[in-house]
Every structure is written in structure tokens, then in C-alpha cells.
Amino acid sequence: MSLIVTGTIGIDTIHTPSGEVRKDVLGGSAAYFAAAASFYGTVRMVAAVGDDLPSSHMQTLGMFPRIDTGGLEVRKGSKTFRWGGKYAENMDQRDTLFTELGVLIEEPPAVPPEFKDSAFIFLANTAPAVQLQMLEQFPRRVMAVADTMDLWINTARSDLEALIRRVDGLVLNYDEAEMFSGKRNTIRAAKKILELGPKFVVVKKGEHGCLFIHRDGIAAMPAYPAEEVVDPTGAGDTFAGGMMGHIARVSERGLAEVPTSFDVVRRALAHGTVMASFTIESFSLDRLATLTQEQIDRRFDEFVDLTSVS
Amino acid sequence: MSLIVTGTIGIDTIHTPSGEVRKDVLGGSAAYFAAAASFYGTVRMVAAVGDDLPSSHMQTLGMFPRIDTGGLEVRKGSKTFRWGGKYAENMDQRDTLFTELGVLIEEPPAVPPEFKDSAFIFLANTAPAVQLQMLEQFPRRVMAVADTMDLWINTARSDLEALIRRVDGLVLNYDEAEMFSGKRNTIRAAKKILELGPKFVVVKKGEHGCLFIHRDGIAAMPAYPAEEVVDPTGAGDTFAGGMMGHIARVSERGLAEVPTSFDVVRRALAHGTVMASFTIESFSLDRLATLTQEQIDRRFDEFVDLTSVS
Numbered sequence: 001m002s003l004i005v006t007g008t009i010g011i012d013t014i015h016t017p018s019g020e021v022r023k024d025v026l027g028g029s030a031a032y033f034a035a036a037a038s039f040y041g042t043v044r045m046v047a048a049v050g051d052d053l054p055s056s057h058m059q060t061l062g063m064f065p066r067i068d069t070g071g072l073e074v075r076k077g078s079k080t081f082r083w084g085g086k087y088a089e090n091m092d093q094r095d096t097l098f099t100e101l102g103v104l105i106e107e108p109p110a111v112p113p114e115f116k117d118s119a120f121i122f123l124a125n126t127a128p129a130v131q132l133q134m135l136e137q138f139p140r141r142v143m144a145v146a147d148t149m150d151l152w153i154n155t156a157r158s159d160l161e162a163l164i165r166r167v168d169g170l171v172l173n174y175d176e177a178e179m180f181s182g183k184r185n186t187i188r189a190a191k192k193i194l195e196l197g198p199k200f201v202v203v204k205k206g207e208h209g210c211l212f213i214h215r216d217g218i219a220a221m222p223a224y225p226a227e228e229v230v231d232p233t234g235a236g237d238t239f240a241g242g243m244m245g246h247i248a249r250v251s252e253r254g255l256a257e258v259p260t261s262f263d264v265v266r267r268a269l270a271h272g273t274v275m276a277s278f279t280i281e282s283f284s285l286d287r288l289a290t291l292t293q294e295q296i297d298r299r300f301d302e303f304v305d306l307t308s309v310s
Numbered sequence: 311m312s313l314i315v316t317g318t319i320g321i322d323t324i325h326t327p328s329g330e331v332r333k334d335v336l337g338g339s340a341a342y343f344a345a346a347a348s349f350y351g352t353v354r355m356v357a358a359v360g361d362d363l364p365s366s367h368m369q370t371l372g373m374f375p376r377i378d379t380g381g382l383e384v385r386k387g388s389k390t391f392r393w394g395g396k397y398a399e400n401m402d403q404r405d406t407l408f409t410e411l412g413v414l415i416e417e418p419p420a421v422p423p424e425f426k427d428s429a430f431i432f433l434a435n436t437a438p439a440v441q442l443q444m445l446e447q448f449p450r451r452v453m454a455v456a457d458t459m460d461l462w463i464n465t466a467r468s469d470l471e472a473l474i475r476r477v478d479g480l481v482l483n484y485d486e487a488e489m490f491s492g493k494r495n496t497i498r499a500a501k502k503i504l505e506l507g508p509k510f511v512v513v514k515k516g517e518h519g520c521l522f523i524h525r526d527g528i529a530a531m532p533a534y535p536a537e538e539v540v541d542p543t544g545a546g547d548t549f550a551g552g553m554m555g556h557i558a559r560v561s562e563r564g565l566a567e568v569p570t571s572f573d574v575v576r577r578a579l580a581h582g583t584v585m586a587s588f589t590i591e592s593f594s595l596d597r598l599a600t601l602t603q604e605q606i607d608r609r610f611d612e613f614v615d616l617t618s619v620s
Binding site for chain 2: 017089090091178184185186187188205208209211217218219220221222223224225226227228229263266267270303304306307308309310
């Protein structure tokens with residue numbers, strides 16, 4: 001499966017509302033995305049880290065045999081991206097305690113020649129100019145989806161618009177969709193984004209699920225109702241990993257004629273939702289590292305059931 | 311259909327984020343509930359108003375021929391309940407500008423003898439002691455559901471617990487469920503409430519839909535994705551009206567052996583969601599007053615489709 005993610009590998013420090021602190025755990029958009037997508041097939045990863053990345057974190061990535069780390073650059077003398085965050089009581093808001101960009105302010109990682117034939121591209125959140133530069137390296141792409149965030153809406157608007165014009169789908173948070181479009185209503189906000197050219201927008205609402213606004217229709221999906229949330233970090237990237245993993249899998253098996261179609265992506269969102277529901281049960285990739293296909297299948301069936309109206 | 315609602319008829323003044331003000335429009339929980347439920351069959355209404363209720367508001371109620379206003383007391387020299395509210399930009403928060411309780415601090419309205427055989431009881435939000443007193447007047451009830459709010463959680467906790475022990479279902483808002491139970495997680499909060507005895511809890515999340523926690527299962531449902539929200543006032547009571555209307559209808563047609571069962575109530579929540587989606591399109595009962603069964607059916611089908619995973 002020629003699915004690829006470009007993004008970050010990070011070292012995270014997480015403060016939970018209960019006062020628990022986990023220092024220096026493996027994180028980053030590419031790590032969460034790839035771990036989730038690997039349950040659907042091979043996933044290529046392009047990211048850069050410094051030589052300070054603990055070997056235990058490399059071993060953790062190795063626990064997902066279908067992650068192809070051929071595009072993971074370990075840079076001598078550089079520092080891995082670090083982030084520290086503290087979650088509020090209800091787990092739906094967080095404060096950033098610190099950000100150490102490290103390799104993220106250096107040259108973006110190179111795409112290895114053997115990855116250039118990738119068909120399904122996920123550009124995890126980073127500067128839109130870098131995302132565009134990455135996108136151009138995949139001339140045989142079938143489908144490209146980008147994630148973004150408020151920072152770029154405020155500081156790199158024209159780059160972001162250029163990016164949105166060139167991708168098939170955009171994934172972003174609830175408040176960011178409204179911020180980008182100037183529309184107070186999510187549906188109208190997403191429709192405004194569609195005017196730039198993409199086929200669909202996925203608006204993530206955390207514990208409230210997501211809205212899916214596609215040229216050919218609209219869908220609304222709740223989150224999996226979790227009784228215990230240990231750490232929501234990485235939920236969005238895991239969601240994207242399950243989504244893109246499903247799309248790449250069904251497409252390459254010849255089960256989806258048009259991978260960007262409303263029906264294919266809608267079902268993919270349920271896969272993303274299920275994968276995200278596992279990630280938040282533990283810190284870092286801990287839950288995904290012990291996850292089985294049977295557990296995924298069981299929760300997927302449960303999710304289909306609990307979202308069905310009758 | 312022996313469905314009955316006990317609640318308020320109010321005169322509302324609504325300030326929208328765009329600066330628009332609607333003065334003295336018809337409102338109140340019983341009005342919204344009954345208008346919605348009347349699309350499913352006859353609905354009895356028990357409420358009290360003063361002699362200041364404009365006759366135009368009585369005429370509006372008359373536009374819903376299946377509302378039986380036999381329990382609507384018009385009290386000479388009394389004042390109708392009045393409420394003024396202002397919605398925040400995103401329509402999901404509101405400030406109360408004023409509350410004039412009027413008849414609400416007098417004796418509760420009497421239940422007419424011919425209403426005492428009611429089978430399906432909805433106790434709209436008011437002091438839990440009054441809800442309990444109402445409940446006792448329906449000895450032949452098949453199913454009773456109550457709504458409540460933060461005020462009573464803080465000021466009438468033991469009455470509220472006594473009420474919850476005696477109803478089949480409780481409807482309340484997201485934050486209220488967590489406030490009542492002391493649990494930060496909605497599912498755990500609702501399960502804590504189930505320990506008091508009811509069969510189910512419906513947790514309303516406004517534009518994010520609802521969670522349904524029943525002894526026999528859990529469901530999650532998004533709201534209908536509305537592109538324009540004119541006035542969210544009454545959405546919760548309309549939701550309850552559609553829900554109870556559906557339950558009473560299928561039960562009395564012999565289509566639901568156990569009206570309180572997971573499957574029956576779950577489908578009812580979709581009806582509630584659809585009815586609420588109409589209410590918010592206009593002020594007061596304006597949209598419901600022009601609604602047709604065909605429009606309801608069409609939106610219901612659309613809602614089933616947009617919540618389906620595949």
C-alpha cells in the first residue's frame with residue numbers, strides 16, 4: 001500500500017487534570033498517524049528527528065512492523081521536536097507549556113526516491129509552505145489530504161490557501177474552520193473552504209465527533225463514547241491515520257473506484273473514529289502498541305451499532 | 311394518544327448575536343413540547359398563564375389542532391412567566407437577561423380529571439417537588455420522563471433525587487449531568503444517575519447532538535447539521551416533544567411492546583433531533599406552525615442517511 005505521511009516525531013510531556021505527569025513520551029503527528037494506519041497496510045513515514053531521540057522510542061515505532069521508516073532522518077547534533085501540554089479538567093482543552101522546535105526549523109526531511117511513487121498522501125500539520133513542497137514530490141498521487149491549525153491561518157494564510165487549492169481533502173478543528181472562513185456556522189465555514197477547490201473537509205470536534213462536508217453530501221458522526229480518557233494527545237492524527245489507512249486499503253484492493261468519493265471517505269471516518277478511541281485510552285502509542293485486529297473489528301461493529309438510528 | 315406535558319407557557323424576549331431582538335414572543339417548555347408532539351398525535355397540556363397572555367399567542371397554539379389545551383389555566387390578575395435571553399456569537403451559550411416568574415410562584419396548575427388517565431408523561435423542567443406532585447396524579451402512567459436543570463441540582467438536590475428514582479427517563483444537558491453526578495465524563499455521569507433507578511438518561515449537547523445511556527446500551531447521535539440557526543430557544547423541549555410523541559405513537563399503535571426499551575427510545579431520539587432542527591430555523595413556534603408531515607419525513611430520511619456509517 002503506497003500510503004505516506006509527512007509530519008513530526010516528537011518527545012512529549014503530558015500533564016493530566018489529575019496531576020499525573022508523563023515526561024518525554026513518544027509523540028508527534030507522523031508517529032500517531034503511522035501507528036494507526038499500519039493496521040490497514042504498509043505506511044511510509046517521512047520525518048526528521050535529532051540524535052536525542054531515545055532508542056526506546058525507536059523500538060516503540062518498531063513494534064508496528066508495517067511502518068516503513070525509510071524516510072525517517074536521524075540528524076546528528078540536532079534536537080528532536082519537543083512539546084509539553086497540560087489538559088483542562090474536561091480533557092477538551094489544553095494549554096501548551098513549552099515548544100522546542102528543534103529539527104522543525106531546519107530543512108524539511110527529504111523524501112526518499114523509493115517513496116516518490118506514493119499514491120495516498122497525508123500531510124500532517126506543519127507550515128503550509130512545507131506541506132506544499134512535500135506535496136510536489138508525489139507526482140503519482142491519487143489522493144492528498146492535509147491537516148492544518150490556527151497558527152497557519154493567522155500567519156501563513158496565502159500559503160495555506162495555495163495548499164487547500166491543491167489537495168483533495170482538508171482536516172481541521174471545529175474552531176479553526178470557522179476562523180479560516182469567517183463563518184460562525186461549521187457547515188457554512190466548510191462550504192466556504194470547498195470553494196477553494198478540495199473535494200471535502202473533515203471538521204474534527206474532539207469528543208463530539210466530526211462533521212464531513214463533501215461536494216456530494218454531508219455527514220455527521222459522533223465520537224466513540226469513551227468512559228475514560230487518559231490522554232487525548234494524538235487523537236486527531238490517529239483519526240487521520242485510520243481514515244487514510246482504510247481509504248488506501250480499499251482502493252488498492254479494488255473495492256473503491258473513486259477513493260475521494262463521499263461513501264468511501266464517510267466509512268473511512270468511522271475507522272478513524274475507532275482508532276482514535278483507542279489512542280486516548282493510554283499515553284503515547286501505548287494502547288495502539290497492544291491493539292489487535294480483533295479489538296478493532298469488535299469496536300468498529302459496536303460503533304456502527306451505536307450510531308445507527310434504528 | 312394519552313401523552314401529556316406539564317410545563318410552562320412563557321412570553322420570551324430573544325436577543326440574537328446579530329443584534330436582532332424579538333419581543334414578547336410565545337415560548338415556554340409546554341408550548342414547544344406540545345407543538346412538536348402534536349405532529350405524532352394528540353398531546354395534552356397542563357400549564358398556567360396570566361390574563362396578560364396576548365390572544366395572538368392563544369391563536370398560535372390553536373394552529374396545532376392536536377394540542378389539547380384542556381389543562382391550560384388562564385388566571386385572572388396573574389402574570390404569565392416571562393423570560394429574556396441573549397445568545398452568544400456561536401449560539402451555543404446564552405445569558406438570561408431577566409426572569410419574571412409570575413404564575414410560576416403560585417399554585418401549580420391542576421390536572422383536569424379527564425387527563426388523569428394519561429399514559430405517557432413528560433414533566434418539563436420546573437422545581438422537582440412540583441414535578442413529583444404532578445407525577446403522582448397519573449396513576450395509570452406507562453412511562454414518565456423528566457427534564458431538569460442546574461438550578462435544581464444546586465438548590466433542590468434531595469427532591470431531584472426523589473424524582474429521578476420515580477421516572478423512567480431523565481433528560482438533561484451535558485454540563486448538568488456532570489454537575490449532578492460529580493463525574494467529569496458524560497458516560498460515567500449518566501451511569502451514576504442510572505444507579506438511582508431510571509431506565510435511561512438522555513444527555514443533550516445542543517449542536518453536538520445527544521448521548522443516550524440506557525440500562526441496555528449506549529447510543530450517540532449528532533444533531534442535524536444546520537446551516538442557519540435563527541433562534542435555539544425551545545430546541546430541547548421540541549426535542550423532547552418529538553421523542554415522546556414518537557414513543558406514544560408507536561406504543562399506542564402496538565408497534566412497541568416496551569416503550570422504554572433501548573431500541574424504541576433510540577429511534578425516538580432521531581425524531582426529537584429532527585423536530586428540534588426545525589424549531590431553531592425561526593423564532594418561537596414560527597417554523598413548527600408551517601411544518602408539514604412531508605417535510606418531517608423527508609428530513610428524517612435525510613438524518614438517517616447522514617448518520618449512517620456506510
